[in-house]
Amino acid sequence: MQFGVISIFPEMYQALTDFGVTGRAVDKGLVSVDVWNPRDFTIDKYQTVDDRPYGGGPGMLMKVEPLKYAIEAAKAKLGSQSKVVYLSPQGETLTQDKAQQLAQEASLIFLAGRYEGIDERLIETQIDEEISIGDYVLSGGELASMVVMDSVIRLVPEVLGHDMSAVEDSFVDGLLDCPHYTRPEEHEGRKVPDVLLSGNHEKIRQWRLKQALGRTWEKRPDLLAKRDLSKEEDALLQEYKRDVQG
Numbered sequence: 117m118q119f120g121v122i123s124i125f126p127e128m129y130q131a132l133t134d135f136g137v138t139g140r141a142v143d144k145g146l147v148s149v150d151v152w153n154p155r156d157f158t159i160d161k162y163q164t165v166d167d168r169p170y171g172g173g174p175g176m177l178m179k180v181e182p183l184k185y186a187i188e189a190a191k192a193k194l195g196s197q198s199k200v201v202y203l204s205p206q207g208e209t210l211t212q213d214k215a216q217q218l219a220q221e222a223s224l225i226f227l228a229g230r231y232e233g234i235d236e237r238l239i240e241t242q243i244d245e246e247i248s249i250g251d252y253v254l255s256g257g258e259l260a261s262m263v264v265m266d267s268v269i270r271l272v273p274e275v276l277g278h279d280m281s282a283v284e285d286s287f288v289d290g291l292l293d294c295p296h297y298t299r300p301e302e303h304e305g306r307k308v309p310d311v312l313l314s315g316n317h318e319k320i321r322q323w324r325l326k327q328a329l330g331r332t333w334e335k336r337p338d339l340l341a342k343r344d345l346s347k348e349e350d351a352l353l354q355e356y357k358r359d360v361q362g
């Protein structure tokens with residue numbers, strides 16, 4: 117899968133390309149990340165990418181032309197059909213389902229805004245989708261674009277490897293994750309639950325599913341409301357509720 121980014125801070129994307137799961141995906145050639153800097157598409161001596169807002173007001177806006185030419189350069193490499201995504205507080209909030217949708221694309225181009233945002237006409241003429249990573253304001257779209265890219269890259273086949281993708285299901289199927297433990301068996305008097313030491317994989321599967329259901333019920337009832345429960349899941353959740361009632 118190919119990713120293009122338009123940003124005046126290209127070096128920020130080393131956080132994605134140089135580390136961990138996403139870095140290995142790039143190394144393995146499963147994913148590519150190219151960044152185009154709008155400054156390279158200016159024609160004035162000062163490489164101006166921002167200007168004052170019509171109608172007055174504080175701050176600056178990103179000019180249309182440098183962004184337009186940068187997007188065109190990205191499309192020339194990634195394909196003219198590439199979907200162009202703008203990160204902004206006005207966008208549709210990112211969910212795992214949205215990440216799954218984006219992961220079906222062959223290539224995506226992300227536009228990271230800076231200053232107070234971008235000229236509306238660029239949005240009207242060049243942007244296919246607006247996405248927000250949540251209801252808060254950041255200094256630029258770069259971190260938001262990396263959050264989206266990270267969530268999508270994990271869904272590209274082979275990135276997590278077969279065994280890991282099963283782990284991914286714990287959230288992807290709409291539940292919060294179960295508790296996890298590793299050595300030592302006891303820490304400050306707190307033991308690892310016996311079932312996890314039992315080697316009984318069916319019992320372990322049931323325990324993990326029960327914990328995921330219970331935690332979702334306690335912390336995110338809204339997620340539970342959106343999800344149909346199998347007979348087994350319903351029974352496990354009832355058991356969890358009885359346990360916590362003591």
Ligand SMILES: CN(C)c1ccccc1CNc1ccc(C(N)=O)cn1
Pocket residue numbers: 203204205229230231232233234247248249250251252253254255256257260
């Ligand atoms: C400078 N700002 C406020 C701005 C204004 C308009 C567009 C982009 C930006 C860049 N900032 C962003 C981007 C995304 C998110 C998000 N929630 O996804 C939060 N902030």
